[in-house]
Amino acid sequence: MGVIPFLPFSFHRHTRLSRRSLLSVSVAAVGLWALRGAVALDLDVGRLHQTMQSRYGARGTQALDAWLAMLQAQAGRPVAQQLQAVNNFWNQTVMASEDSAVWSQADYWATPLESLGQRAGDCEDYVIAKYFSLIRLDVPAQKLRLIYVRARMGGAGSTQSVAHMVLGYYETPAADPLVLDNLVSSIYPASQRSDLTPVFSFNAQGIYVAGGGRPAPVDRIGRWQDLLARMRQEGFMP
Known part of the structure; x- marks a missing residue:
C-alpha cells in the first residue's frame, strides 16, 4: 500500500462526506471537463525495447511485447471491454508487493515499463500502469482519475x-x-465498494475534492512530475 502524499492543503477534512460525492466531480469542474480534451500517449517502441532490454533482458522485453499486443488487440473496442482487459492484464502480470521490497524505498511511483520489468509493484504502480494503458487506447484522460482511498x-x-x-x-x-x-479483480461501481473511503483524486488535468471548486494544479504532486520525466526518458511521450 502506498503513502498518501503531502499536499499544501488538506483533503482529509472531506472524508466524512458521502462516498458518491467524494468520487464524483465537483460542479465547478464540469466546465473544465467540457473544455479540455484527451491527453495522448505516444510510444517510441524502439526506445522502449532498448530500455527494457538493457534493464531487464529478454524476460523484460517479453513482458513489454505482451503489453503492446494487449493494447493492439483492444484498440477500437468498446470501453467496457478495454477497462476489463487492462484491469486483467495488470492484475495478472504484476505481483502485489511493497516499495521497500521492490525499490528499497518507502514510496516510489514506478513507470509502466518498470512495473513490467519487475513484475511486482504496489497499488500506485497498478493504477499508473492502467491509467496510461487506457490513455494509449484513446480513453479520454478527463474520464479517468487516480483515487486515493482508505481501504x-x-x-x-x-x-x-x-x-x-x-x-x-x-x-x-x-x-x-x-x-x-488490484485487490478486487472484478470492476464495480464505486457505490458498491463500501470497503473504500475516498480521500482525494487526480489526473493530468488537476486534483479534485468534493465541493472544492476548480481543480488544483496537478503539479502540486511532485511524484507525478517525476514519474512523467522518467517515462519520457524510457520512450513514453505523455
Missing part, C-alpha cells in the same frame, strides 16, 4: 484500514465511477 481490510465489521489507490472511470462528470482495483 477497509479484514472483512465486514473490521475497523482496520490502510492507504490505498484505485483507478476510477467516469462515463460522465456526475456518473458513479467504475473502480479498477
Whole structure:
C-alpha cells in the first residue's frame, strides 16, 4: 500500500462526506471537463525495447511485447471491454508487493515499463500502469482519475484500514465511477465498494475534492512530475 502524499492543503477534512460525492466531480469542474480534451500517449517502441532490454533482458522485453499486443488487440473496442482487459492484464502480470521490497524505498511511483520489468509493484504502480494503458487506447484522460482511498481490510465489521489507490472511470462528470482495483479483480461501481473511503483524486488535468471548486494544479504532486520525466526518458511521450 502506498503513502498518501503531502499536499499544501488538506483533503482529509472531506472524508466524512458521502462516498458518491467524494468520487464524483465537483460542479465547478464540469466546465473544465467540457473544455479540455484527451491527453495522448505516444510510444517510441524502439526506445522502449532498448530500455527494457538493457534493464531487464529478454524476460523484460517479453513482458513489454505482451503489453503492446494487449493494447493492439483492444484498440477500437468498446470501453467496457478495454477497462476489463487492462484491469486483467495488470492484475495478472504484476505481483502485489511493497516499495521497500521492490525499490528499497518507502514510496516510489514506478513507470509502466518498470512495473513490467519487475513484475511486482504496489497499488500506485497498478493504477499508473492502467491509467496510461487506457490513455494509449484513446480513453479520454478527463474520464479517468487516480483515487486515493482508505481501504477497509479484514472483512465486514473490521475497523482496520490502510492507504490505498484505485483507478476510477467516469462515463460522465456526475456518473458513479467504475473502480479498477488490484485487490478486487472484478470492476464495480464505486457505490458498491463500501470497503473504500475516498480521500482525494487526480489526473493530468488537476486534483479534485468534493465541493472544492476548480481543480488544483496537478503539479502540486511532485511524484507525478517525476514519474512523467522518467517515462519520457524510457520512450513514453505523455
